[in-house]
Amino acid sequence: MADDKKPAKPKTPRKAKKDCYKLEGDKLTRTKKHCPKCGPGVFMAEHANRVSCGKCGYTEFRKGK
Numbered sequence: 001m002a003d004d005k006k007p008a009k010p011k012t013p014r015k016a017k018k019d020c021y022k023l024e025g026d027k028l029t030r031t032k033k034h035c036p037k038c039g040p041g042v043f044m045a046e047h048a049n050r051v052s053c054g055k056c057g058y059t060e061f062r063k064g065k
């Protein structure tokens with residue numbers, strides 16, 4: 001068999017964790033929702049119509065507009 005090496009996938013740029021925070025004056029605020037199951041520190045991934053937790057899989061759908 002020929003070697004079935006998978007073509008290297010181009011790395012998708014991952015969002016830096018610091019993007020989850022916003023510095024207001026000398027206050028650090030979280031701009032993203034955190035997972036209600038995992039607690040603060042675990043941020044939800046934002047999608048077009050939902051947010052989901054990459055850790056436990058919790059998904060919350062956005063309603064309306």
Ligand SMILES: [Zn+2]
Nearest residue numbers: 035038053056
């Ligand atoms: Zn979670």
